[in-house]
Amino acid sequence: MNTTPSHQKGAPTDYDVIIIGAGVIGCAIAYNLAKNGLKTLNVDALPAAGYGSTSSSAAVIRTYYSTLDGTAMAYEGYHDWKNWPETLGAETDDGLAQFIETGTLVMKTATDTLERVQEHSDTLGIVYEHWSAEQIMERLPGYNLECFAPVKTMDDDAFGTPTGGHLDGGIYFHAGGYVDDPQIAARNLKDAASRLGAEFRFNTKVVSIPVEKNRVTGVTCDDGSIIQSNVVLNAAGPHSGKVNALLERDAGVRIRHRPLRQEVVQVKPPETLGYSRKGLLVADNDVGVYVKPGSGGQLMIGSLNPACDKHIEEDPDTFHRDLTDRSLAYAYRYSQRLPELGVSQHPVGIADLYDATDDWLPIYDRSDVDGYYLAIGTSGNQFKNAPVAGRLMCQLIEYCESGKDHDNEPLQFNLNHVDHTLNTATFSRKRDLTQESSFSVLG
Numbered sequence: 001m002n003t004t005p006s007h008q009k010g011a012p013t014d015y016d017v018i019i020i021g022a023g024v025i026g027c028a029i030a031y032n033l034a035k036n037g038l039k040t041l042n043v044d045a046l047p048a049a050g051y052g053s054t055s056s057s058a059a060v061i062r063t064y065y066s067t068l069d070g071t072a073m074a075y076e077g078y079h080d081w082k083n084w085p086e087t088l089g090a091e092t093d094d095g096l097a098q099f100i101e102t103g104t105l106v107m108k109t110a111t112d113t114l115e116r117v118q119e120h121s122d123t124l125g126i127v128y129e130h131w132s133a134e135q136i137m138e139r140l141p142g143y144n145l146e147c148f149a150p151v152k153t154m155d156d157d158a159f160g161t162p163t164g165g166h167l168d169g170g171i172y173f174h175a176g177g178y179v180d181d182p183q184i185a186a187r188n189l190k191d192a193a194s195r196l197g198a199e200f201r202f203n204t205k206v207v208s209i210p211v212e213k214n215r216v217t218g219v220t221c222d223d224g225s226i227i228q229s230n231v232v233l234n235a236a237g238p239h240s241g242k243v244n245a246l247l248e249r250d251a252g253v254r255i256r257h258r259p260l261r262q263e264v265v266q267v268k269p270p271e272t273l274g275y276s277r278k279g280l281l282v283a284d285n286d287v288g289v290y291v292k293p294g295s296g297g298q299l300m301i302g303s304l305n306p307a308c309d310k311h312i313e314e315d316p317d318t319f320h321r322d323l324t325d326r327s328l329a330y331a332y333r334y335s336q337r338l339p340e341l342g343v344s345q346h347p348v349g350i351a352d353l354y355d356a357t358d359d360w361l362p363i364y365d366r367s368d369v370d371g372y373y374l375a376i377g378t379s380g381n382q383f384k385n386a387p388v389a390g391r392l393m394c395q396l397i398e399y400c401e402s403g404k405d406h407d408n409e410p411l412q413f414n415l416n417h418v419d420h421t422l423n424t425a426t427f428s429r430k431r432d433l434t435q436e437s438s439f440s441v442l443g
């Protein structure tokens with residue numbers, strides 16, 4: 001494979017590729033580009049890799065998505081996490097983040113489109129089982145499987161009142177779990193990239209992205225330095241809209257993406273649940289939450305963004321990180337399912353931002369400006385896909401820089417572990433809303 005981008009044949013630059021951001025996505029891209037022999041620099045405003053929204057990630061690795069490409073990408077990512085030392089080219093797992101395999105259970109609720117999920121799983125050979133209500137009760141003692149949908153806010157008088165009937169069981173996916181420390185995972189990718197010669201500059205903010213004759217020429221930083229490259233990639237997480245605004249031309253992103261506030265709350269599970277570090281991950285749209293093992297024997301509750309909760313758009317530079325009543329609502333929603341749950345009025349947890357598109361699929365694409373690329377709109381569900389996004393963006397850069405017309409003949413990206421070719425038009429900046437989407441964080 002020819003790994004020399006055509007632009008290198010012109011005037012010399014400081015780097016083949018500059019990546020803005022050293023979160024899990026920016027580091028994964030650097031690692032793959034460095035593997036292909038390119039000279040890369042990640043510039044990050046924060047002091048170390050993975051300090052941005054990556055550090056707040058629930059780091060859930062699951063395979064069920066509403067689109068076939070989304071499912072295939074997530075299943076590919078699962079293999080990368082399961083073989084993390086191999087993914088990194090490391091000889092041991094010393095100092096590496098750990099993938100904890102727990103399996104995942106999706107409750108069968110009135111709002112879920114599980115037929116499509118099953119179809120995609122069948123197509124890709126993803127193993128799952130149907131669990132009856134009795135099997136769920138056996139595995140999750142103390143659960144109340146009455147229906148409560150539609151999900152309500154706490155000030156609704158009907159909150160907590162069953163709405164009739166019981167959940168009809170769930171679907172258990174064997175392949176799934178979580179990564180114990182998402183920030184360490186980003187650092188692992190950064191270290192693997194550094195071993196191959198990739199460079200990182202921290203505590204440095206990009207303040208402008210100059211363009212000449214519709215091609216980027218590099219970046220200018222807040223310390224006054226000008227770094228030259230004919231390829232610049234935006235992997236700035238919740239700041240990605242602000243970074244696009246630094247480009248001297250319009251990047252041509254048609255689908256909206258914006259930083260949305262998210263909170264996750266930790267609670268102590270009742271002993272009767274028998275929940276541990278290997279506890280089952282559960283997604284439950286009937287009460288609008290997902291749960292996973294947290295730190296120190298706690299259980300972590302996050303939101304599946306039900307329709308009753310308005311999106312809260314925040315400024316990534318000024319948003320406050322204190323928990324609000326929202327996280328308390330998540331805990332109370334889960335206590336509908338698990339009545340023994342003790343909910344503290346002083347919840348502990350994390351508040352951060354998703355960079356969410358309107359259809360909750362990411363944007364992995366070029367832009368209207370030559371040499372300017374996008375790995376943005378990661379929508380709260382792309383941690384699991386970071387290793388795959390790293391390979392995809394690397395191939396996309398090679399494809400476009402060798403003169404291919406990605407906008408009209410989109411890159412077809414072969415997966416390594418799953419027998420599937422992704423049509424990367426799925427992640428286009430110019431796409432119409434993906435109608436198949438769950439329009440939630442489930443993607």
Ligand SMILES: Cc1cc2nc3c(=O)[nH]c(=O)nc-3n(C[C@H](O)[C@H](O)[C@H](O)COP(=O)(O)OP(=O)(O)OC[C@H]3O[C@@H](n4cnc5c(N)ncnc54)[C@H](O)[C@@H]3O)c2cc1C
Nearest residue numbers: 021023025045052053054057058059060206237378383384
């Ligand atoms: C609460 C929460 C829970 C989540 N749970 C899951 C989950 O369970 N499973 C899953 O798959 N995904 C999950 N996600 C999503 C996933 O964590 C993100 O998609 C992923 O971490 C984004 O990584 P990133 O590298 O794109 O962004 P970030 O980690 O935010 O990195 C972007 C970096 O860009 C830097 N930057 C920004 N602007 C500039 C600038 N001008 N100059 C220099 N540097 C700049 C920032 O400092 C930052 O370090 C969750 C996200 C959140 C917030």
